[in-house]
Amino acid sequence: MLIGYARTSTTDQKAGLEAQLRDLSQAACERVFQEEVSSVDKDGRGQLEEALQFIREGDVLVVTKLDRLARSVKHLLEITERLETKNATLRIIGMGIDTATPNGRLMLNLLGSIAQFEREIMLERQREGIAKAKADGKYRGRKPTEENKVEEIRRLVHVDGLSATEAAKRAGVARATAYRVLKDA
Template identity: 65%
Template sequence: MIIGYARTSTLDQKAGLEAQQRDLAAAGCEKVFTEQVSSVDMAKREKLEDAMEFAREGDVLAVTKLDRLARSVAHLVKITERLQAKGVALRILDGAIDTTTANGRLHLNMLTSIAQFEREIMLERQREGIAKAKAEGRYKGRKPTAQAKAEEVLKLDNDGVPALKIAETLGIGKSSVYRILSEAKEKAT
């Protein structure tokens, strides 16, 4: 059985997710696991875990691109070792990599190293750009999402909704909810 895994980093990348699903279906995937989670937040990639658990000996786990699966050599090694232990092959459609062959395994290892290098260079450039913008007084940082939802937090709290449920409902951290509630109480006194 060919099992597909598709991932985008953010919810607004709907077209990218649909394109991956289309390509995986065209490659013969009978079941596709999808999720929208940042590759930086590896701990929460539940659908990848589900796909790997679902796979059985003789199956193939397919992804459209290497960066949809892993961002570091270490992470990719862990994934491929788990798959190999189960007798599951890995296929990366972009680049025609198939780990059922020695050539495919070599190609995969080389591309992983290049992908990690590219990511590190991109992050280095990003840090340099931020430092330059800060030095010039132009860096504003990202807009605080939790503070933008402070009014909603306070309304839900007034309605008796527990803080953890507020965080889940609004898609913000529980510490942000507690901070907003604490600030509101300080202002009230």
């Protein structure tokens, strides 16, 4: 059985998701798992987990691109190992890779390593760019929490007796922000 998996990083990428679903349909996938979640959100990839649990012996997990599947080479290896333990394989349409063959397994490992290398280089350049912008006074970071939000969090916790988590929800800020405000008080 061919089992498709499609993922976009945000809900704004409708066209990308539609293109993946079209390609998986053309590849004759009988079941498709899809989600709109960032690759770095480790807890948010429930559909990938469901797909990996659903797969049985002889099945093939099909994705359109490598970056739609794994966050890193380590993650890619974990996925392929899980597939191997079930005697299932992986097919990446856009690269013509099929791990049912020795050449496919070799190419997957090589391309996965190259993709991770490219990502690390990009992040390094990004950090360098931010450091230069900070040095030039052009980068100021995120805006500080509004003073009225700070006061609201303090009131919700100290006066209304709410937890920091609940106060953060009501004030519309991150939980970490609420804890930082309370710690600084």
